[in-house]
Amino acid sequence: MKTVAIKSYDAKIDSKKRITLRNALYEYFHIEEYADGKIVLEPRVLVKPFEISKNTLSMMDSSVENFRNGIVSDPIDLSAFREE
Template identity: 60%
Template sequence: MEALKDYTAHIDAKKRITLRGARYDYYNVREYENGCIILEPRELKRPDSISVATLRTMDESIKNLDAGKVSDPIDLSAFMG
């Protein structure tokens, strides 16, 4: 694969690097012992649906509630106006 850009970057006084013309706002960063750094773009967005694992956890929580497996009530009055 051919590089789209090839330039030298330096770390500023606050230990930051600037990416010129970055296409994304967020990147996952992986740094290796040999000095290589891999940046993978991340797009933060709301999922279209609730995951199967989340739905399973919700079902288990409701079963526990129905079975009376609950903690003692928490007093939230300190947070009310």
């Protein structure tokens, strides 16, 4: 499927080798530069890696506490899923 451009304009590199994107919808971009001079920008939404919510951390703490106190469920038989 071919992508159709919704905007097309010329930009000039400033004295610090920057260009300005007009009305950019994203703050961060992944950039690919090619030998023929083509530059491709792909929008990125950055999130903090390994960020775990307080609720999840609380649930994990509770699960570890239950495990240490022997409050566990019966083992689950997963042998039906074993690949041979």
